[in-house]
Amino acid sequence: MKKISILLSVLIFTASLVFAQKSNIKFFEGSFKDALSLASKQNKLIFLDAKTTWCVPCKVLADSVFTQKAVADYYNQNFINLSMDMEKGEGPGLALRYGVKAYPTLLYIKPDAMEVSKLVGLSKADTLLQAGQIAMAKKNLITDDEKFYNGPRSEAMVKEFFTNIFKTKGRGAQMAPLEHIAKQEGYQAFIQKKYWEVLPLAGIGSPIGQWFVQHRDEFIKVYGKDVVENRLCEMYVNRISLGEMARKTGGLDSLKQELVKNKIPNADFMCTLVDFYSKLRGGKQAEAFLLADSALKGAKPWQYLQFAKWADFYTVMQYNYRWKAAKWAAIAAAGETDPDLKYIALQCVDDLMNAMIPKIAPSPYVYGIPV
CATH class of the missing domain: 3.40.30.10 (Glutaredoxin)
Known part of the structure; x- marks a missing residue:
C-alpha cells in the first residue's frame, strides 16, 4: 500500500511538471x-x-x-x-x-x-x-522592398521590382507600391516614363486609374494621342476586368454602359472589343470576326493591334481566323510610329504565325504578310 501511494505521488508530480x-x-x-x-x-x-x-x-x-x-x-x-x-x-x-x-x-x-x-x-x-x-x-538589413520604397527609383529598378513582385507575390501585391508612389510623389508622377509602363497595374477603378482618365490630356502631351488612347483601352478592356465582368450577370453590358455614360474616348470601339471577346469566349468565331471587320474600317494601327491581341489570346481558333488576326497585327506593326507598340505588334505577329507555320522566310513584307 505504501509503495502504491509513493507511485501515485510520483505520477501526480510528473503530470504537474508536464502541465506546468x-x-x-x-x-x-x-x-x-x-x-x-x-x-x-x-x-x-x-x-x-x-x-x-x-x-x-x-x-x-x-x-x-x-x-x-x-x-x-x-x-x-x-x-x-x-x-x-x-x-x-x-x-x-x-x-x-x-x-x-x-x-x-x-x-x-x-x-x-x-x-x-x-x-x-x-x-x-x-x-x-x-x-x-x-x-x-x-x-x-535593407530589403529590396525598402530600397524601392525609400528611393531614388530608376526606370530599370521600377521595371525589375514590379516584375519580381508579380512573380513572387502575384498581381494583388503590386497595388501597395503603386499607392506609395502616388502618396510620396503625387499622381502626376505616373506621367514619367518609368511609371508610365506600370500604370495599368493600378486598374482603371483605382484612384490612380481614375486620375489618369481625368488627366489624360497631360499624358497625351508627352506620349501622343494614339499611345494614350491605346493605354486607356487596355485598362478598361483587359483579361482581368473582362474575366471578372463575364462571371457576373450582365457584367459585360454594365461595362459597355459605363464606357458610353462616361464618354470615354473610343467608347464605341471598346464596346465592340468587349463583344468580340464575348463572341470568342462563347466559341462564335465567325460572328466575332464579322464584328471586328466592321469595327476596323478606317481604324488606327493600335486598334488593329487590340483585336489581334485578343485573337492571339484564344489559342483554339480556325486557321483562317488566326491568319486574319496575324494580318491585323502586321497592319499595326507597319503603321505604328510608337516603337513600343510596334514591338508589341511584331511580337503578336510572331505568336500568331508560329501557331500556324513553324518557320517563315524573311520577305520585304512585314513577316511575309502583305499589308
Whole structure:
C-alpha cells in the first residue's frame, strides 16, 4: 500500500511538471496597424501567422508547434506575434499585399511593414525556430522592398521590382507600391516614363486609374494621342476586368454602359472589343470576326493591334481566323510610329504565325504578310 501511494505521488508530480511546462505563443489581439506601432516601440519584428478557419495544417501548427516551450519562449521574447484569418477583416488585404497563396503562411515583417522572410506550410518546431533566427539575422538589413520604397527609383529598378513582385507575390501585391508612389510623389508622377509602363497595374477603378482618365490630356502631351488612347483601352478592356465582368450577370453590358455614360474616348470601339471577346469566349468565331471587320474600317494601327491581341489570346481558333488576326497585327506593326507598340505588334505577329507555320522566310513584307 505504501509503495502504491509513493507511485501515485510520483505520477501526480510528473503530470504537474508536464502541465506546468506547457506553453503557447502569446498573440497580440489588436489590428495589424497597432501591431506595427507596438513593434516599432519595442524594436521587434512582427511574426504573422496567416491562416484560415478551414486549414487543417494551421490547426496542427497552433495545437502542436506553437505550444512547445522552446518555440513559445523564443517567439514571445523576440517578436510581436499576430495570428490572423486571411478571409476576414484585414486578412484579404494583407493576403494580397504579401502574396499569401497557401496556408499556413508565416510572415516575418518589419515595423515599417516591409517583409523580411516567409515560411509556407506546416513546419516542425526546429524549422520554426530556425526560421525565426534567420528573420532576426535579417532584421537590420535593407530589403529590396525598402530600397524601392525609400528611393531614388530608376526606370530599370521600377521595371525589375514590379516584375519580381508579380512573380513572387502575384498581381494583388503590386497595388501597395503603386499607392506609395502616388502618396510620396503625387499622381502626376505616373506621367514619367518609368511609371508610365506600370500604370495599368493600378486598374482603371483605382484612384490612380481614375486620375489618369481625368488627366489624360497631360499624358497625351508627352506620349501622343494614339499611345494614350491605346493605354486607356487596355485598362478598361483587359483579361482581368473582362474575366471578372463575364462571371457576373450582365457584367459585360454594365461595362459597355459605363464606357458610353462616361464618354470615354473610343467608347464605341471598346464596346465592340468587349463583344468580340464575348463572341470568342462563347466559341462564335465567325460572328466575332464579322464584328471586328466592321469595327476596323478606317481604324488606327493600335486598334488593329487590340483585336489581334485578343485573337492571339484564344489559342483554339480556325486557321483562317488566326491568319486574319496575324494580318491585323502586321497592319499595326507597319503603321505604328510608337516603337513600343510596334514591338508589341511584331511580337503578336510572331505568336500568331508560329501557331500556324513553324518557320517563315524573311520577305520585304512585314513577316511575309502583305499589308
